[in-house]
Amino acid sequence: MKIEEAHYIGYITKTKGLKGEVQVYFEYDTPEALDLDVLFLDLNGKLVPFFVSAYRLQHNNTGNFFFDDVDHIDKAQALVKKRVYLPEEKMPEQDEEDFTYEDLEGFIVIDELHGELGEITEVNEYPQQFVATVSNKGRDILFPLNEDMIVEIDEENGVLRMRLPEGLLDIYLNP
Incomplete structure (x- = not known):
């Protein structure tokens, strides 16, 4: 599976204990709505499946996970800071009204100036x-x-029109 076919949901923050448990921080709003039986980790640009043997979700957008074949802290340590993905087909259906800022990925940005x-x-x-x-x-x-800078979101054409603050782009475009 390619990264383009997957949805980024978070990353592994640390190991827990000596038996291979890891903590995942979710950057996805509702991790409890996700099918978490297999997580895909970005290892050197390739998505590698890790089958979940057990997990507990916490209230602070984290969860503790045990993976099959990761049974020691040394194996788990190698996974720290790896990005976590799910295949697009495993992501929950989204209502059309539920458009979020994350949905802007892939949009073309046009600044008024x-x-x-x-x-x-x-x-x-x-x-x-x-x-x-x-x-x-x-x-x-x-x-x-933020809403003050967004002029228009054209979902049909994938265009985001912005009114960025004066001087912001100068930092990047005129080093």
Whole structure:
């Protein structure tokens, strides 16, 4: 399976105990709605399946997992900081009204002043806001996604029109 065919849901934060248990931090809003029998980890750019033998979800967007064949802390330690994915077909159905900032990944960003900036390659959630990453001429441009700056979201054509604050793009475009 390729990364393009999967949905990023979180990453492994640390090991727990000596028997191979790991903690997963979910960047997906409702991990309890996910089918977590197999998780795919990004190991050197390839998605490798890890079959879940047991897990417990916590209230702080984390869960503790045991994987088949990971029965010692040394094996689990190698998985720390690896990104976790699920195949697209295993993701819960989303109502059309449930459009989120994460759904903007792949959209083309057009700023009112600077024109087309490029495609959103990543959307990350931080405590105070969502931040989009756009690849532009070999550089990553990061900017917050908030209602004050979004002019229009054209879902049909995959276009996000923005009014970015003056000077923000100068940091990236004029080093």
